[in-house]
Amino acid sequence: MDKIRLILTLVTIAIVVIPIVGMLLAYQGNLLDLFIPPGIAEVADDFMGGNGPGLEPPLMVGEPTYDEETETFSATFEFTNPFPIDITINSLSGNIECVEHHFTLGNASLSEAISIDAGETEMLTINGKWTNAGKSHFQNDHADEEFVVVVLSDFAVDISGIQIQMDENQMGE
Structure with a gap:
């Protein structure tokens, strides 16, 4: 036994x-x-530029709009999916920062989730709101300027369930 x-x-x-x-x-x-499944590793390599140029930033289409009454703004961007798979951008959010002064002006987020087929281009609409400090910054430091260069900093994005967060220390100059 x-x-x-x-x-x-x-x-x-x-x-x-x-x-x-x-x-x-x-x-x-x-x-x-x-x-890590090979498909996910390939997408990560594409995103970080390991298999070519990497993720290209979206291009602004037209002029941003601003509603003084609600103190909100909206901008439309053209984005091409560089990945070999279809993606859905579920969310994107971050702070809007003045490039010249490194001053946070407000926050912005994707208006709605959008699906983009592999290699295809779609329009993304970003909505945001200026803070009181941001409005004061425009009035005091950019009163005579027609255009102010801003960037999205400290952003978080959810692409098909893959969540990526980057703060200003990770983004470089």
């Missing part, structure tokens, strides 16, 4: 351990592939 128990225990251990050892040996050159 003890021999049968020992044999069954050894068989159970072998059933569990052998496939794990086999997978570790198969992926010994790159254990990361064991946990």
Whole structure:
């Protein structure tokens, strides 16, 4: 009876351990592939520029609009999906910052989720609101200027469930 128990225990251990050892040996050159599917790794490489130019920033289409009554603004951008798969941009949000003075002017977010087929181009609408400090900054530091260069900083984006957050320290100049 003890021999049968020992044999069954050894068989159970072998059933569990052998496939794990086999997978570790198969992926010994790159254990990361064991946990991250190749499709996700390819998208991440494309996003970071590992497989070419990387993610290109959206291009503004037309002039932004501003509603003085609600103190909100809206801008439309053209974005081309560089990935080999269809994506859905579920959300995008961040702070609007004056490039010249590194001053936070307000916040902005994607108006609605949008699906973009691989290689296709779609329009993204970003809506935002200026803070009181942001309005004062425009009036005091840019009163005579027709255009003020701003960027989206400290942003978070959800692309097909993959969430990416970058603060000003990660974005560079």
